[in-house]
Amino acid sequence: AEFVALSRQTPIVRYLELPLGDPDLAVKPPIRVLGLIANPAGVPTLDIEREQRKLTQALQPLGDKVELVWLPGQTVQDLQAALQGGPWHVFHFVGHAAADGGSGEGVLLLADEQGNPDPLTATQLGRLLADQRTLRLVVLNACQGAKGNEQSLFSSLAASLVRRGLPAVLAMQYDISDQAAVEFTGSFYGALAANLPIDAASSEGRKAIASLDTAEWGTPLLIMRAPDGVIWDVREPRALPRAAIGGAVAAALVIIGLLAFIALQVRPAPVQPMTGAFNIAVADFGEIDPDSGRVKSTRAATQASQLLFNGLQQQLQDSQQIVPLLSDKIRIRHDSTTPLIKGSTAAEREKNVAELARTLNAQIVIYGNVVAGENGDDLQIQFYVSPQESEKEFNALLGSQALGGKVRLPTSFSGAGALTNISADKPLALRSRIIFWLTVALTQDLLGEPDQALATLQQAEQDLTDWEESDGKELLYFLQGREYLFLEQYDDARTAFARAAAINPAYARAEVALGSVNAVVSNKQEADAERVADGSALRQAIDAQQQGISAAEAGNDAFTAALAKAALAQSMDVLCISQLNLGQIEQAANACQDALNIANEAVAYFSDTQENRIYAQALLGQGLAHFGLNYVSDASGDREQALADLTAAESAFQACIDQGPLAEFDKVLQNSVIGKGCQEGLSQVQDRREQLQEN
Structure with missing residues (x-):
């Protein structure tokens, strides 16, 4: 017994x-x-x-x-x-x-x-x-x-x-x-x-x-x-031969070249040079009712918008001495066609300002609202950047942004009366000068002259000596960083974006842009072992993109948060594949799973928008995550799951390619995101499936 x-x-x-x-x-x-x-x-x-x-x-x-x-x-x-x-x-x-x-x-x-x-x-x-x-x-x-x-x-x-x-x-x-x-x-x-x-x-x-x-x-x-x-x-994880993951690496290196542009959408050259005027519309300012949230028209608020318009006009008249040959390309409008931007919520107001921009064919619409504060009334000025119909290209400045802090209105301000105290004129004049300089730089940018745009922004930094950091100066350094990136001056771009983020930690776009330029540096300068190390450019990219998500979500900026997630997913994809190359299977599994979770959120958001290119890039990150996970599954001995991962990657890459016919005018989507990204990814999936089936 x-x-x-x-x-x-x-x-x-x-x-x-x-x-x-x-x-x-x-x-x-x-x-x-x-x-x-x-x-x-x-x-x-x-x-x-x-x-x-x-x-x-x-x-x-x-x-x-x-x-x-x-x-x-x-x-x-x-x-x-x-x-x-x-x-x-x-x-x-x-x-x-x-x-x-x-x-x-x-x-x-x-x-x-x-x-x-x-x-x-x-x-x-x-x-x-x-x-x-x-x-x-x-x-x-x-x-x-x-x-x-x-x-x-x-x-x-x-x-x-x-x-x-x-x-x-x-x-x-x-x-x-x-x-x-x-x-x-x-x-x-x-x-x-x-x-x-x-x-x-x-x-x-x-x-x-x-x-x-x-x-x-x-x-x-x-x-x-x-x-x-x-x-x-x-089961002991099988050591994957380096040649077996070569396809994944090849695809990842193609993709990381695009990664820098997911936030800024850098173009190698203008799709179509701007031939018409750069139109700026100054809408009537209003006052927000503290009870209903609705915007109403008041005499003093309207006068504040007139003061801002006058300052812009004066700057334009003097511009021949500052930036020759541009005065005939910029038009500023403030009349009966630029009414009050109504709406009881910020989202409603942004929808209405976008409609006004389309109606007027305006590249920038400036609007503002008076808000009652504890110690008086304040004016918050905002500007809206419209998509350019000639390019249909996402730009990190799209949508509404606050221009600096609130302007404290004088005690004599009254909704029924006039803005008699000139003390509000100085901050309004400063903002008109800021907007003018930014307009000149954006005009040069759209003409495909990043070097001239950068020079203008640097000149603005010198001339606007009264532009304090609290008055929205992060925007200046953000735009400088953008032009540095166009010119491939990566260290200067990193410095500029970091400065913008330091001035205003809530400025999510600066963090996303900082992540993008760090990803470019990683692509150009780092090998696998360097990428996975603490403090690497790739790790810095991931950190900045995570900060961007947090800042955007804290500010209820769902668009920028989703954009940052699409960028972060691709950074995590590259980390995963670098770890696979180094035989770090468990770490790679975590990175790819994180990438997939984040990409899924970005895909869900952009699937309901008209942003075909960003949706395609989110799908690209999703496909790469599945592609990396197939190597993880294979290394763990789960061939069935590895094939399932490939099927999921194939589906994501194909959905990305399907965005092409929906935006045939978008050359960046066609040539870069689809041509160099998703089509290459789909080809790698097919090769990888044959490899698994043969073995």
């Missing part, structure tokens, strides 16, 4: 004939064990260090095949939090059991926040473990000194857990000596790491105890629902 019980050919177990479902058996070593020692008040005190040392000593000979992590706390909340830090394969509990006062069911005694016993039933533990798809085994170890009825309760708990879905539970049904426990644990976990079925592993553990000439080999009790004893398949 002893021979039968100790042989792995005839293991003694309690088998519950219950459906096991369709488990994911693949486990990438090490086997991860989450250990918990519960020592609440009111029960025999445990020697925690001794119990931990005993299990650690037993697992030490297994080296990196098994990883033991001790839970620092002993509450249910501690356990729940620790489970989220998985994957875990085994939960190993050391402590006391008790009988529930009502049902008589066995419970584990954890501790509450005050250290008092907190019973945890098998049902409750089963719920905690239900979402842990990788967790296949629970070990219940009665501590030395446990009473006989406690040990029987461990046995009943084990059966209850198996009935509630656990594939296997091992319980110590009697008190066991330290030496026997160490011998059993080492042999048992060692056999599991060697991929033996769990019933055979328990027999190996019993044999180790029997070698001590003791009858304690009968103490371990295994209850399982897996008919063949297989609860996992431990």
Whole structure:
């Protein structure tokens, strides 16, 4: 009988004939064990260090095949939090059991926040473990000194857990000596790491105890629902030859060249030179009703808009001395065709200002609103940059932006009266000069003259000596950075974008742009090992893009947040593929999964917009994430999942390509995003599928 019980050919177990479902058996070593020692008040005190040392000593000979992590706390909340830090394969509990006062069911005694016993039933533990798809085994170890009825309760708990879905539970049904426990644990976990079925592993553990000439080999009790004893398949990750991932690298290097332009949409040359006037419309300013939020017209607010218009006109008249040959290309309008921008919300007002821009064919519309403050009334001036119909190209300045801080209006200001106190004229005059200089630079930019645009912005920095940082000066450095990037002066671009972000941490577009230029630098200067290192340009790109998302979401700027996510997804894609090249499979898996999650959010947002190019770029990031994950799945031995990843990548790349006919005029979309990105990605998917099917 002893021979039968100790042989792995005839293991003694309690088998519950219950459906096991369709488990994911693949486990990438090490086997991860989450250990918990519960020592609440009111029960025999445990020697925690001794119990931990005993299990650690037993697992030490297994080296990196098994990883033991001790839970620092002993509450249910501690356990729940620790489970989220998985994957875990085994939960190993050391402590006391008790009988529930009502049902008589066995419970584990954890501790509450005050250290008092907190019973945890098998049902409750089963719920905690239900979402842990990788967790296949629970070990219940009665501590030395446990009473006989406690040990029987461990046995009943084990059966209850198996009935509630656990594939296997091992319980110590009697008190066991330290030496026997160490011998059993080492042999048992060692056999599991060697991929033996769990019933055979328990027999190996019993044999180790029997070698001590003791009858304690009968103490371990295994209850399982897996008919063949297989609860996992431990697989060493296959080392992918560098040539096998060459396709992924080739695709990634193509894509990262585009990555810098996802936020700024740099064009190599103007799609069509601007031949008409650069139109600026100054709409009537209004006052926001504090109760309804609606904008109403007042005499003084209208006068403020007239003051701003007058300043712009004066600047235009003097411009021949400042920027020759441009005065005939700029037109400024403020008349009956530029009415008040109405709307009870910022979104409504932006919709209305966009409609006015289309009606007037205006590149910029300036508008503003008076807002009642605690210490008086303030005027917030905004400008709206319209898409250029000739290019249909996204520009980081599109939409509404505040131009500096609020202008404090004089105490004599009254909605029914006139703006009689000239004290408001100075800040309004400053803003008119700022807008003029920015207009000149944008005109030069649209004419395809980034060097001239940069020179204008640098001249503005020198001439506008009264332009304080609090008056929206981050915009100046943002535009400087943009032109530096067009001119491929990357260090200067980084400095300018960083300065813009430092002036106004809430200016999300500056962070996104900083991430973009860092991505360009990474592409041009960094190899794989440099990219994955802390402080690399790629890591800086990721950090800046994450900051951009946070700033945009805090400012309720959903568009910029989604744009930053599309850029961040591609940065994470490149990180994943660099890690694959270096054989860092686990890190690559995390990076690609993060990239996929982020790309999915960007795809969901842009799928409901008319931004075909940005939607295509979000799909590009999504496809690359799936493409990287296929190598991760293959390295883990899951060929079926690797093929599924390729199918998902193919779908994303094809959806990207399908955007082409919807925006045939967009040469950047056609040539760069689709031609060099998604079509190349689709080709790589097809080659990779053939490679997997051949092997």
